[in-house]
Amino acid sequence: MRTIYFDNNATTAVDPQVLEAMLPFFQGLYGNPSSMHHKGGEVAAALRQARQQLADLLGCEPGEIIYTSCGTESDNTAMWSALRTQPDKKHLITSRVEHSAIINNAAFLRRLGYQVTEVGVDRDGLLNLSQLEKALTPDTALVSLLWANNETGVLFPVEDVARLCSEKGIVFHTDAVQAVGKIPINLKASKIDMLSLAGHKLHAPKGIGALYVRKGLKFAPFMIGGHQEGGRRGGTENTPYIVGLGVAARLAGERLPEENTRVKALRDRLEAGLLKIPYAMVNGHRTIRLPNTTNISFEYIEGESILFHLSHAGICASSGSACTSGSLEPSHVLRAMGVPFTAAHGSIRLSLGVTNTDDEVDEALKIFPEVVAKLRELSPFWKDDGPVQESELLSCEDNNCQICN
């Protein structure tokens, strides 16, 4: 059975060119870049090149990049740096659809006595900008927003918000883990103060991330240690992975046009085909969105069941249903958007990449209707070719359920 991998927002395959560039750093090029001898020197040179490659993709200076272990570490570093460098300010702003790295930090900070504003989104997943503007106060230390939503692909106007924050002297951070490599980014021309990224979303391996910190911004390290990364992140550099991320960044830059033409066309054709299935709907704005992602709900069936049947047929995808989230409630992103529960439980995210082909889309368009039909046949909410109108199970017993209300 062949694999059709439509889960590139979860992670991507390491590009063969990336792996090839990394391998020598496990063997001959094992030096510590800090060492004052030629074994250290040759590695230090490779790191300089890798840092330049990543800086080119982001449109920033190499010295503005701090390597981390993952996107979550980058997010943590950014958040805590902003708060620790402005100890008098006790307010931060984020949104209701952030990554768990930000959400759970925000919850923790609240318990420590910080005030946190979580800005809402509309039915399309777009940021409520006026709510954000009103929330900015002289006490606000930080605004942190996702650039591209991992579940829906919807984009936030981070450059506009960054400008607004800059005018008011508020630090602005964006988690751009899903955006880097998929949309053009030029940090020189923006007012973004900090930006998080993760290597494994752009064909580098898991275990390497980076944080952009605008030159001149006050910074407090998260990992206290040696002089590495200009004293901003202690710990001997993860040299093979940094080199890998450099090559991945170069490839991402080269492939950016393809991502926004060919991959986008594949996504659009897949989405249009899937919308022919009755009671299917797209979650998230159709144009203000990443070129590779679609989030579609198939009503009256449940996401995990869909995923298992898809997987059986070779298709890898993910879902915002409760059963797959590890919690008992469906995705917080879909809930924040007000997607009805009937649809949220049956939501499927398909995220494409440069390795996907037309054939794979054709194949998926054959498999999906069969899977959906099979599960609807089992569903107590479905009869013949439509939903059962009068089902007691459609609503809660007492209509008092907090999830729906």
Place this chain on the structure above:
Amino acid sequence: MWEYTNQVMEHFERPRNVGVVARIDGEGQVGSLSCGDALRLTIQVDKDKDLIEDAKFQTFGCASAIASSSALTEMIKGRTLEQALSITNQDIADYLGGLPREKMHCSVLGQEALEAAVANYRGEKPKALEGQIICECFGVTDVEIERVVKTNRLTTVEEITQFTKAGGGCGKCVEKIEALLNKILKKTATPGNGQKPGGRLTTLKRIKLIEDAIANQIAPALMRDGGDIELVDVDGPTVYVTLKGTCASCPSSKRTLADFVTERLRALVDSDIVVRERRPE
């Protein structure tokens, strides 16, 4: 990815007895679309023999919910109503070679659908609907929780959530569940039943039990809310503890906490325990 057994995957991919029986004598509907899983079970009963002639299901839910429904219908077909009613949620899970802990609520769903269908056939009120609603998000009653705790020998709120979903929504009812659990554990905690060691406790055993109770049950519960607890000393029936974290500075939360710690220690170790708070030096 969940670790499902081959039996679960087999019943999910090729579910048995899908649909509605030819003559509906009893019908049970549990769960709801908004909750993420729902099961409709219909049974056809041989009235003379009190026997389930046929059973069919329709399920909206995850792989384990579908597999549990399919397994249930296989288990009850050809059984008398009494035999069928003796099936517990654990029996359904066992039939499938086990379910991940987080998915045990799927087996409970099956058991409740069966009870509802039989009750419907007999013109009675289904058991699961008795009692008081504890978890409003998922409509779980104290009666349901008590039964699941007893059948499956549950000892933590987390387990109750895994088995019934109660407390897994907004989380507002966690305290209520905790209190209910303490009540149930106290009721069942007679010497010799595995909850609490029987006979007189030596000082060493007693301290060990107190340490275990604090480390494994009480501290995790407090840590969920940003607090923590440390055992300072044990002197006869008096247990000295220090409360830490967010709860340490709040007088009202401290009082509730002391009550909570006392209740747990009494349930788990000894009914004459007295808890005293000692401020950190």
